[in-house]
Amino acid sequence: MSGTSARPMRTQGGEAVLQCRDLSVHFKTGEGRISAVNGVSFDLHRGQCLGVVGESGSGKSQTFLAILGLLASNGHATGSVMLNGEEILNTTRRKLDAIRGEKLAIVFQDSITGLTPHKRIGDQLCEVLTQHRGMTRSQARTRAMEMLELVRIPEPARRFRMYPHEFSGGMRQRVMIAQALLCQPDVLIADEPTTALDVTVQAQILKLFKGLADHTDTALVMITHDLGVVAGLCDEVMVMYAGRAIEQASVDSLFYDPRHPYTRGLLACMPRADRDSESLTAIPGQPPDLSELPPGCAYAPRCGQAFDRCLIERPSLDMAVEGHLKACHLENAP
Amino acid sequence: MLSFIFRRLMTAVPTLLVVIAGAFFLMRAAPGGPFDADAQLEPEVIDNLRAAYDLDRPVLEQFVRYMTRLARGDFGPSITYADYSVTELLAIGLPVSLKLGGVAILVALVVGCLMGIFAALHRNRWIDYVTMSIAMTGFAVPAFVVAPVLTLIFGLYLKLLPLSGWNDGALSNMILPVIALALPQIAILSRLTRGSMLEVMRANYIRTARAKGLPEYKVVASHALKVVSLPLVSYLGPAIAGIMTGSVIIEQIFGLPGMGRYFIQGALNRDYPLVMGTVIVYATAIILLNLLADVIYGYLDPRVRRE
Amino acid sequence: MGFLSKRRDQQLAAMQAAGRTVGRSLWQDALRRFVTNRAAMGSVFVLLFISLLAIVGPLISPHSLEDFYWEYILVPPTFENAHWFGTDANGRDMFVRTFHGARISLTIGIMTTAVALLIGVTWGSVAGYFGGRIDNIMMRFVDVLYALPLLFFIIILVTVFGRNIYLVFIGIGAVEWLTMSRIVRGQTLSVKQKEYVEAARALGLSNLQIVRRHVVPNIIGPVIVFVTLLIPTTILVESYLSFLGLGVQEPMTSWGVLISQGASSIDTGPWLLVIPGTFLAVTLFCFNFIGDGLRDALDPEGR
Numbered sequence: 001m002s003g004t005s006a007r008p009m010r011t012q013g014g015e016a017v018l019q020c021r022d023l024s025v026h027f028k029t030g031e032g033r034i035s036a037v038n039g040v041s042f043d044l045h046r047g048q049c050l051g052v053v054g055e056s057g058s059g060k061s062q063t064f065l066a067i068l069g070l071l072a073s074n075g076h077a078t079g080s081v082m083l084n085g086e087e088i089l090n091t092t093r094r095k096l097d098a099i100r101g102e103k104l105a106i107v108f109q110d111s112i113t114g115l116t117p118h119k120r121i122g123d124q125l126c127e128v129l130t131q132h133r134g135m136t137r138s139q140a141r142t143r144a145m146e147m148l149e150l151v152r153i154p155e156p157a158r159r160f161r162m163y164p165h166e167f168s169g170g171m172r173q174r175v176m177i178a179q180a181l182l183c184q185p186d187v188l189i190a191d192e193p194t195t196a197l198d199v200t201v202q203a204q205i206l207k208l209f210k211g212l213a214d215h216t217d218t219a220l221v222m223i224t225h226d227l228g229v230v231a232g233l234c235d236e237v238m239v240m241y242a243g244r245a246i247e248q249a250s251v252d253s254l255f256y257d258p259r260h261p262y263t264r265g266l267l268a269c270m271p272r273a274d275r276d277s278e279s280l281t282a283i284p285g286q287p288p289d290l291s292e293l294p295p296g297c298a299y300a301p302r303c304g305q306a307f308d309r310c311l312i313e314r315p316s317l318d319m320a321v322e323g324h325l326k327a328c329h330l331e332n333a334p
Numbered sequence: 335m336l337s338f339i340f341r342r343l344m345t346a347v348p349t350l351l352v353v354i355a356g357a358f359f360l361m362r363a364a365p366g367g368p369f370d371a372d373a374q375l376e377p378e379v380i381d382n383l384r385a386a387y388d389l390d391r392p393v394l395e396q397f398v399r400y401m402t403r404l405a406r407g408d409f410g411p412s413i414t415y416a417d418y419s420v421t422e423l424l425a426i427g428l429p430v431s432l433k434l435g436g437v438a439i440l441v442a443l444v445v446g447c448l449m450g451i452f453a454a455l456h457r458n459r460w461i462d463y464v465t466m467s468i469a470m471t472g473f474a475v476p477a478f479v480v481a482p483v484l485t486l487i488f489g490l491y492l493k494l495l496p497l498s499g500w501n502d503g504a505l506s507n508m509i510l511p512v513i514a515l516a517l518p519q520i521a522i523l524s525r526l527t528r529g530s531m532l533e534v535m536r537a538n539y540i541r542t543a544r545a546k547g548l549p550e551y552k553v554v555a556s557h558a559l560k561v562v563s564l565p566l567v568s569y570l571g572p573a574i575a576g577i578m579t580g581s582v583i584i585e586q587i588f589g590l591p592g593m594g595r596y597f598i599q600g601a602l603n604r605d606y607p608l609v610m611g612t613v614i615v616y617a618t619a620i621i622l623l624n625l626l627a628d629v630i631y632g633y634l635d636p637r638v639r640r641e
Numbered sequence: 642m643g644f645l646s647k648r649r650d651q652q653l654a655a656m657q658a659a660g661r662t663v664g665r666s667l668w669q670d671a672l673r674r675f676v677t678n679r680a681a682m683g684s685v686f687v688l689l690f691i692s693l694l695a696i697v698g699p700l701i702s703p704h705s706l707e708d709f710y711w712e713y714i715l716v717p718p719t720f721e722n723a724h725w726f727g728t729d730a731n732g733r734d735m736f737v738r739t740f741h742g743a744r745i746s747l748t749i750g751i752m753t754t755a756v757a758l759l760i761g762v763t764w765g766s767v768a769g770y771f772g773g774r775i776d777n778i779m780m781r782f783v784d785v786l787y788a789l790p791l792l793f794f795i796i797i798l799v800t801v802f803g804r805n806i807y808l809v810f811i812g813i814g815a816v817e818w819l820t821m822s823r824i825v826r827g828q829t830l831s832v833k834q835k836e837y838v839e840a841a842r843a844l845g846l847s848n849l850q851i852v853r854r855h856v857v858p859n860i861i862g863p864v865i866v867f868v869t870l871l872i873p874t875t876i877l878v879e880s881y882l883s884f885l886g887l888g889v890q891e892p893m894t895s896w897g898v899l900i901s902q903g904a905s906s907i908d909t910g911p912w913l914l915v916i917p918g919t920f921l922a923v924t925l926f927c928f929n930f931i932g933d934g935l936r937d938a939l940d941p942e943g944r
Contacts, residue, residue, distance in 0.1 A: 098547065101545065118560045118561060352789070478897075479904075483918075486908070598796070617789065
């Protein structure tokens with residue numbers, strides 16, 4: 001990958017690295033069919049960072065597991081996902097193996113169980129390079145060591161021979177990130193990479209991602225439930241609720257002009273220095289049961305502004321203003 | 335690692351002493367003795383015999399004398415097989431039992447693990463159901479039913495394999511006893527492997543390995559197998575004990591000249607030295623193999639070693 | 642308008658109700674899952690049928706256990722003279738003998754399991770509840786016993802002290818409690834460390850109350866599962882001993898005795914092995930299916 005030192009301007013035109021169209025995921029369970037993701041579409045461009053926001057169970061993680069072909073065995077995905085213009089959804093395992101870790105990498109939320117406990121850290125890193133790049137053991141070692149330094153792991157040579165349980169949580173997450181970056185992927189997906197960490201460590205890891213977003217042209221997907229993370233890191237945002245994208249916009253547009261009551265609710269939940277703590281509100285109620293979604297808008301039962309149409313007709317994801325999509329029957333006025 | 339092995343050895347020695355003492359006093363505690371059946375013998379002859387085998391002394395003294403001799407490696411003379419020492423009988427029986435049991439445990443491990451892995455990788459498909467049905471059958475149909483049925487089919491009807499006998503461990507004589515002995519262990523091992531495999535394949539680090547772009551055989555071989563094998567290693571001890579107790583019956587059914595026969599004969603005839611000898615050999619084998627299993631476990635799981 | 646906002650209220654109520662149903666009792670849930678498990682439910686019925694035959698089988702046959710029929714020696718299963726399962730080499734009716742054997746085998750399975758249950762639960766809960774040194778010593782003892790070839794001890798016990806059916810009960814029970822004690826100890830330990838037990842203790846509940854209200858309900862699931870798996874094991878051990886001629890003695894009979902006799906005459910009368918062997922295998926099958934079903938039902942996440 002040619003080293004682009006500065007962050008490239010957002011290129012709305014041109015080919016997207018990752019293009020997702022009408023992606024749906026459902027699971028067959030003993031209790032029936034659960035629809036986890038419904039009709040999600042987005043474009044991701046080189047050097048761009050997409051924030052995906054939602055509560056747990058909103059389908060944000062399943063969307064990207066489906067893209068990577070990592071759904072649980074009872075899950076099935078439909079729609080289309082193009083990576084560099086090539087269809088990768090439901091493709092063969094052989095093709096997936098060539099893409100995963102090489103062009104499309106992921107950092108999972110849980111670094112504690114995410115690394116194989118009985119393999120040395122060095123071996124887990126090197127196997128990515130020997131697999132994808134055909135490197136010799138010593139070449140891979142040199143490259144992996146560089147990568148550990150890049151994610152600021154002290155004494156990489158000594159750490160190389162250690163097992164995961166000898167690392168702290170933050171260090172393990174750094175290893176996971178280093179592992180994902182080894183092949184300089186076109187797209188890096190980070191699935192709540194800081195949730196399991198202490199606040200100070202969170203900040204360090206986010207700084208790492210920030211540097212990554214600014215200094216390479218790897219496209220970044222940041223899955224999170226923390227709008228603060230999105231504000232500091234991302235260019236575009238997709239807000240998900242009950243398996244659907246309900247609002248998609250640029251970060252600026254979303255934060256200054258939120259169009260969906262749910263997004264507004266999320267923003268109101270965010271503690272901010274320039275607001276009284278009394279104005280902090282929680283969204284009442286719970287996310288709906290995915291196996292029996294209501295016919296109308298899934299958010300309507302919790303929405304303070306819902307009216308009768310919301311209960312019978314599901315709003316489609318439409319353009320509110322240029323580059324800002326929302327799925328809500330309310331008029332644009334907040 | 336060495337200190338780990340040493341500490342385990344330190345507990346193995348007292349365990350063996352408990353076995354020896356337990357078996358010794360258990361047999362002496364019962365009324366009657368080895369010469370009860372020989373009613374035609376003169377009382378003086380019996381007295382002489384009892385003196386020859388130390389049986390006229392107090393039990394505690396008998397034990398001390400037995401242990402001193404044992405320390406020199408002498409198991410004493412057999413009572414039933416009057417012309418043989420127990421050591422000689424063991425020298426006949428042990429190689430047979432060792433070969434039979436060793437081959438059976440190897441067969442059980444290889445076949446059981448392969449079946450379990452295949453079933454897990456094809457979960458809820460016909461190959462899973464077929465292997466698990468076989469496993470269930472092996473579990474529910476005991477070896478002493480399987481063995482006669484096998485001889486009936488392959489020996490009597492098809493005339494492919496000999497009905498019984500050892501024939502110096504010829505392959506054709508080994509097949510049926512090994513199958514009968516290994517089958518219950520195959521059943522348990524394959525179920526264990528399948529369960530362990532299913533659990534491990536759900537782990538987050540397996541998902542990570544797949545996300546790295548490793549092909550499935552590498553995911554299984556390099557990230558799953560070690561952890562999958564942990565419960566199997568834990569089961570190795572009971573499996574070996576199962577093979578040993580099973581071999582007692584299998585040797586009887588197929589008329590094999592192994593240790594099991596001497597153990598049963600010894601127990602029935604109150605041949606104290608013979609029973610002691612066989613029990614000590616069985617117990618030593620079980621304790622040593624358990625030790626081996628512990629060491630393998632420590633080797634496989636880096637977290638155990640450091641404790 | 643009004644009808645629609647009413648509908649919204651109903652939806653809200655339905656959602657809240659859905660949230661509440663999660664709190665359904667563990668036992669009701671387990672029972673529901675168990676009943677839908679076809680293999681386990683089928684096994685329950687088959688076992689009940691075999692138990693019923695064990696009780697009434699010997700009564701509906703015109704023959705008794707001690708009858709010898711010199712004119713019917715080694716007869717294959719026939720309706721003639723009502724020898725439905727044939728006769729053995731002594732001219733005894735196999736139908737009566739098979740279900741007499743069922744009585745003994747099932748009784749031994751249940752009785753020895755009860756012995757093992759009693760020792761194992763007591764030992765394990767005491768060790769787990771008191772913890773510390775007591776736990777350490779008690780569990781080291783179990784570890785030592787685990788490493789011993791205990792079946793050989795039963796054989797010595799039975800050969801030396803005489804072949805007595807009660808000795809078989811106690812001998813097998815005394816061997817098979819080890820795993821039970823480990824399970825109970827583990828559960829007790831983990832329950833003891835739970836916050837709600839701390840809370841109960843802080844509220845001033847006595848040890849006995851804590852054990853009754855919190856510890857017992859939590860260990861009962863794994864214990865039930867293990868009991869259903871222990872019964873077939875003890876039946877198997879009894880058959881093993883009887884096969885060697887060390888268990889149940891004539892004129893009493895058990896499946897192990899019948900299989901042993903059948904195995905020796907397999908060339909002349911295969912049904913003598915096949916019939917009791919099948920009943921034994923089916924019974925073991927059923928117990929295992931029920932055990933698996935109970936485990937799946939009580940611990941749905943474990944599988």
